[in-house]
Amino acid sequence: MFIKSFAAKIFAKIVVSKIRKWSQNPIEAQQKVFKTLISEAKNTAFGKDHNFDAIQSPADYAKKVPIRDYEELKPYVDRVVSGENDILWPGKPLYFAKTSGTTSGAKYIPITKESMPHHVEAARNAILCYINETGNADFVDGKMIFLQGSPEMTEKNGIKLGRLSGIVAHYVPKYLQKNRMPSWETNCIDDWETKVDAIVEETKAENMTVISGIPSWVQMYFERLRTKTGKDVGDLFKNFQLFIYGGVNYEPYRAKFESLIGRKVDSIELFPASEGFFAFQDRQEANGMLLLLDSGIFYEFIEAEHFFDENPERLTIGDVKIGVNYVMIVSTNAGLWAYNVGDTIQFTSTKPYRVIVSGRIKHFISAFGEHVIGKEVEQAMQEAIQQHGFSISEFTVAPQTNPKDGLPYHEWFVEFESEPESLQQIENTIDKAMQQQNSYYLDLIEGKILQPLQIRTLKKSSFTKYMKSQGKLGGQNKLPRLSNDRKIAEQLISLQD
Template structure:
């Protein structure tokens, strides 16, 4: 056993013990985080405007601080971007994580000296939990690849800005620098396809043990590796042991990945965002990710079903229930207050608190009142894949409200690896799974308001071409799993011509 892997096992034991302490005291842990946040920010411009001085409880906070989206917080962020201090959090942030906004252009999400360590520690601790559970740290002696955005940063009024993954790249521990791939030069290549080809060239002869990234982009890397070498990934990287991913559900990709790899490998799911690192998978056999309650983030939850009500009830961690779809609201030590991240989650456990990401509050289909969410379509797709044994590259779902004939329906646009013999059987399986999960959808089918869903197979490479056409190929960009309109669907269909 090498010294590095031996030390990792000892460190893993210490870290897991610390995690267990706060996980066993969730309400008290969150209360302490809440009190610290309010005390630290009471003299900021935001704190003064919202009377933080007189906030003594989470109920006071909910009364004084309304839920905000980025557009609502933007006037404060603009002041920070302009160089003003003590606006949302004491002093100035050390970074802005720049993301794409749908209605406000580029978003500038502040990262402070207090919040930055949690982004790094969470990813590290996810791996340490895995090491502790498996009792094996041999993979830390091999090469690790993190498919991410460019680490090159720009600067605005003395504050550095870039993509979150690029910012985090500057914090890879020294003891992993020699293991980390690709090279800095390759990581800075702006064109994603060129970058992937360069990564293939750099890694194909290395002892890769850990591979990390968003599944759809890692799939492209695997496919290019196979094209270049003629070997399956597992044959090429004999010691490849662990796949780390986040951003999207892995299950729809799993069959394709195992085919590309040639065997099964362990995986760890992460829930990172520019606004904070929220959760990671702490157990291989657990359903859901451990919600990080001691990382400078105070969580509130609103039932998704009532989110658009006039005054929806905001729940704290001790009030949530398993299986309910919640919109997650965060207040952080980066200066975000009652901020709607946009993600919806469901708790799979409350001892400890584990979550799965069920979708986006703005990404749903309810053209007919069906309230279909991302988790439901992914579960239905997973059941069909397991039952019929096919593999897909990607898929998205949109309502077809004005068909040429017959009743409206949900259109599933799927890029199959190999188109199955019977689309009808797959349509039947998926539709049945959707009806079982969603009572509204069941009623609409039974009531002859909707006809069963229809699949539209897409040409190979359609989703890649679509993302490229939108300037969102690679990095941390993700395709919406479903939409309440046909904007994405029509653009995909136009690419078939």
């Protein structure tokens, strides 16, 4: 055993012991975070505007601090961006994580000296939990690749800004620098397809043991490796042992990955965002990711079906129930207050608190009151894949409200790896799974308001071409799994001509 892997096992035991302490006392952990946040920020502009001095409890907080999304918090963020001190958090941020906004152009999410360590430690701790559980630490002696955005940063009024994944790249521990790939120069390539080709050249002869990234983009990397070398990824990288991913559900991609790799490898799911690192998979056999309750983030939860009510109830960690779809609201030591991240989650466990990401509050289909969410369409697709043995590159779903003939329906846009034997059977399986999961959808089908879903097969690389047309090819960009309109659908259709 090499020294690095031996040390990793010892360190893993220490870290897991610390995690158990707060995870076994979740309400106490969140109370401590809450009090610290309010105390630290009471003299900021935001704290004074919202009378933080008078806040003693989460109930007080809910009365004084309304829920905001980025657009609503933007007046404060603009003051931080312009260089003012003590606006959302004491002093100035270390960085802005720059992301693409919807109505306000670029979004600038602050990252402070207090919040930055949690982004780094959470990813590290996910790996250490895996090492402690499995006893497998040999991979730390091999090469690791993290498919991410460029680490290059610009500066705005004395504050550095860049993509979150690029910012985090500056914090890779020294003991991993020699193991880390691709090279700095390759990581700085802007064009994604050029970057992937360069990564293939750099890594094809290396001892790759850990590969990390959003599944759709890692799939592109694997496909080009196989095209370039003529080998399965598992034969090319004989010691490849661990796939780390986040951002989207891995299950729809799993069959294709195992085909490209030629064997099964362990995986770890992460739940990172510019706004904070929220959860990671702490056990291989557990359903869901451990919600990080001791990492400078105070959580509130609103039942998704009541989110758009005039005054929805804001729950804290002790009030949540397993299986309910919640909108997650965060307050952080980066200066985000009662902030709607946009994600919906469901708890799979409360001892400890584990979650799955069920979708986005803005990404749903309810053109007829069916309230279909991302988790449901992904589960339905996975059941069809398991039953019929096909694989896909990508898919998304949109309502067809005005068909030429017959009743409206949900249209599934699917890029298959190869033409399936019976599209009708796949449609039937998916539709049955949707009816079993969603009672509203079932009622609409039985009531002859909707007809069963239909699949539209897409040409190879349709989704890649779509993402490229949107300037979102590669990196941390994700395709919406479903939409309540046909904007994406119509653009995908146009690419078939």
